[in-house]
Ligand SMILES: *[C@@H]1O[C@H](CO)[C@@H](O)[C@H](O)[C@H]1NC(C)=O
């Protein structure tokens with residue numbers, strides 16, 4: 001009897017503990033490309049002109065206790081992934097580019113970055129926040145490569161033990177056009193082009209020696225306080241009754257995800273030696289939007305913790321951190337941090353879904 005109790009205790013303790021489910025030593029480095037969902041400081045180092053709020057508290061208040069350039073109150077999905085593999089938080093490329101080589105991974109993501117080149121948007125008079133698009137970030141990676149390895153064989157050996165995160169990227173390729181007045185119908189035909197930029201980056205990295213790559217899909221941005229405020233509709237059938245999110249926008253992001261998965265399947269056939277994982281950000285977050293209180297989000301999923309008022313606490317003339325904005329007492333009770341980015345506790349839950357909950361395929365943790 002006593003033995004049984006101990007056995008059950010050991011089982012419960014160890015199944016739920018990080019030590020067994022995490023995988024320290026599996027990778028020697030993580031390289032990340034992306035936007036504000038994973039930027040750990042590059043945009044801040046470029047001046048953060050388009051989002052000055054990110055330079056100061058309350059950004060960073062929960063975990064780092066100062067602003068780091070992360071668009072949240074604390075850690076991002078990339079930070080939880082680094083933790084799971086026993087690696088340090090990724091330094092932003094722009095902070096380390098001129099220093100000694102960093103052998104445990106570097107972050108190339110920049111707030112506002114697009115998968116397509118900025119010229120595509122400027123030709124249509126669509127304003128962007130940064131010109132450090134995916135191809136600029138890939139160029140930074142290539143610049144840095146010679147400091148990490150020299151011969152082809154040495155690079156192969158090193159990158160074989162690295163994890164490459166290609167995104168999330170592409171969300172801004174829809175968001176900025178939406179903010180400039182484009183409609184879902186106008187943007188749907190762009191999906192193959194945007195996905196094409198992501199899969200080209202993925203194959204380029206494989207050609208450079210990457211073997212393990214994680215390629216995330218989109219979040220349901222139609223659930224963000226920003227979209228719910230700017231694109232509100234008097235028509236109740238514009239909203240998903242199970243979440244309160246805007247259906248047409250989310251349908252576009254799901255179409256992107258389906259298209260991306262088809263294209264990744266083609267890449268897997270082209271590069272059978274590579275392990276190309278798809279991360280289902282959408283699927284991992286939908287349960288939270290359906291029943292936020294079940295996950296401890298007592299403030300609900302749609303109202304931003306930090307903002308300048310209104311039904312979703314989103315006011316474009318008083319964004320999070322601006323004069324006139326306020327921040328909630330307990331960010332862990334909120335999903336939405338500043339109207340478009342999520343809180344640390346939402347990112348933590350989603351990261352657990354990716355690592356342990358079956359939302360990456362093939363699985364990130366073996
Ligand atoms: C991007 O580059 C264009 C052309 O050089 C420039 O006009 C624009 O100000 C730049 N945008 C940002 C956000 O730096």
Ligand SMILES: *[C@@H]1O[C@H](CO)[C@@H](O)[C@H](O)[C@H]1NC(C)=O
Pocket residue numbers: 235236237238
């Ligand atoms: C409301 O939206 C639905 C679907 O989005 C559409 O079929 C319907 O025509 C709309 N009704 C009005 C009054 O706009």
Ligand SMILES: *[C@@H]1O[C@H](CO)[C@@H](O)[C@H](O)[C@H]1NC(C)=O
Pocket residue numbers: 308309310315316317318323324
């Ligand atoms: C939005 O912010 C501006 C500037 O602080 C303020 O004047 C306005 O009343 C706010 N609007 C709402 C709906 O709270």
